[in-house]
Amino acid sequence: MPLFYIPDDELIFPPLSGADPDGLLAIGGDLSTERLLLAYRSGIFPWYSRKPILWWAPDPRFVLFPKEIRVSHSMRQVLRKGDFNITINTDFAGVINNCRTIPREGQDGTWITRDMMEAYLRLHKEGHALSVECWQDDQLVGGLYGVKLGRCFFGESMFAKVTNASKAAFITFVEQYQDALEIIDCQVHTHHLASLGARFISRVSFVDLVQRHAL
Template sequence: MGDDRGMTIRLPALSLDPHDPFPPADAALRHPDGLLAMGGDLAPARLLNAYRHGIFPWYSDEQPILWWCPDPRTVFQTDGVRLPSRFRRWLRRSDWVVRADTAFAQVIEACATTPRAGQRGTWITPDMRAAYEQMHRLGHCHSIEVFDGERLVGGLYGVVVGRMFFGESMFSAESGGSRVALTALAHRLREWGWPLLDAQVENDHLLSLGAELWSRERFLAAVTELTALPEPAVGWTQRFGTIAVAGLAPARRG
């Protein structure tokens, strides 16, 4: 395949056996950062194997399936989400609520179709949507949903393996919707004793909210430990419950 500079890139090609192992993460390219392999499929067994090794798929319609493990990795510590003081004041007055797994299809559709500044189209292809909807039905993929009354105003979705949440995408239909979803998720994960939330690739918005850049080595060590821990077999709708957004505003740090 070629990169955006016209150079030829040789990548390991995965077979159609969903149990085909991935190359070691340290074999990933530096340019483009983290590109590790191509091909294969999006079967649940392959996706779960990928996330257990800190690898995720990211590609466009005209490309083969591409698998990534960037260095550094963008992560949130679940006690480290930061919100501007003006936004915290707004939270205290808000009557929005947050739930989990009650509108998964709507969340992934919104993530795929909501326009984003500086982007044309989406990487959430129909095949990707079908794959994560199947993962959701199997209990491996979850949505966090922000409601204003009955209207969905923001959300995110991601994959869970063990006690590690791998964030995939988020959206806002109203200003602040994705920030509220992220804050509520981090709040609940922190209560459960889950220390990390994977955000994959850095951008200014994530960094402004407290995301950190970890070396791939440090990230993968944490993933190996956390994905090996058992997760309670309780549905996320029940376990997550309903969070009143007004209660999420953190106290000012002294």
């Protein structure tokens, strides 16, 4: 089945049923705020390393329901020690730049292009994206960022320079926002997030939740 091509001048996406088995739905378009917000509210996200832009809607979808978060005894001890200071929206640019530049095991390069970084910085300035920072001795050692629409948070990326830094940021964020969030989109499976309670749900169920709660 040929992929749907999105013209730059049309704010549209095809039906999610047109995605291929890996979840690739469409190519093209741009990273304007309007298109990104439409994408997230439709259950779609961009993920590519070079243009054209690739748009994804995998089935099933990997998500975390905040009240289902699992925190191990050892991680509770780490948090109680107080070695980390967790903040929200203190250094969005620092978080996304670290996510973009820190090497990852098994990956050659990064999918956060310069255009992607600029697009999410715009989303942040317009109040649609937030960051969570993990500090140790006044140094930024971990964190994550994503898009928050209504009661939905769409996680984009996280990083850690020291052991447990990104976990500490994520757990603290989830526990602080438990009553404010219905669902956290983790997009695709990772063992890291699975250990914290993330699980698969169908794309239909995911889109239904998003359409009801991403206001």
